[in-house]
Amino acid sequence: MPSLAVTMKGxxxxxxxxxxxxxIKPGERIEFDKLPNGELRVKAARPTGTIDNFIGRHAGKARKPMTIEEMNEIAASSWAGEE
Structure with missing residues (x-):
């Protein structure tokens, strides 16, 4: 069983x-469950958000939909190095 040292900061x-x-990858979080007898259960924290939460957070912030012509103009100007 691996053991770890505790720093002065705990x-x-x-x-x-x-x-x-x-x-676990860099930037992700870890959850701990306290168990009896001074034991901990360690597990990866998984996001619990839903698409409804995402949509609700951005409600009312959307601009009017673009036409295909507007999208083509933006794509063409980006390829030409224009901004």
């Missing part, structure tokens, strides 16, 4: 193989 660093085992 922090620990998980080794790469433990993070890989959890499926």
């Amino acid at each position: 922090q620990v660093t998980l080794k790469r193989d433990l993070l890989q085992h959890l499926g």
Whole structure:
């Protein structure tokens, strides 16, 4: 069983193989569950958002839909290096 040292600040660093085992990538979060007898359960925190939350957050912020001609103009000007 791997062991970790605790820093003066009370922090620990998980080794790469433990993070890989959890499926954790940089920037992701980890959850801990306190169990009896001083044990912890460690697991990857998975996002719980829904598409409804996403849509609700952006409600009323959308501009009017573009026509295909407007989209083509934007694409053509970007390819030509214009902005």
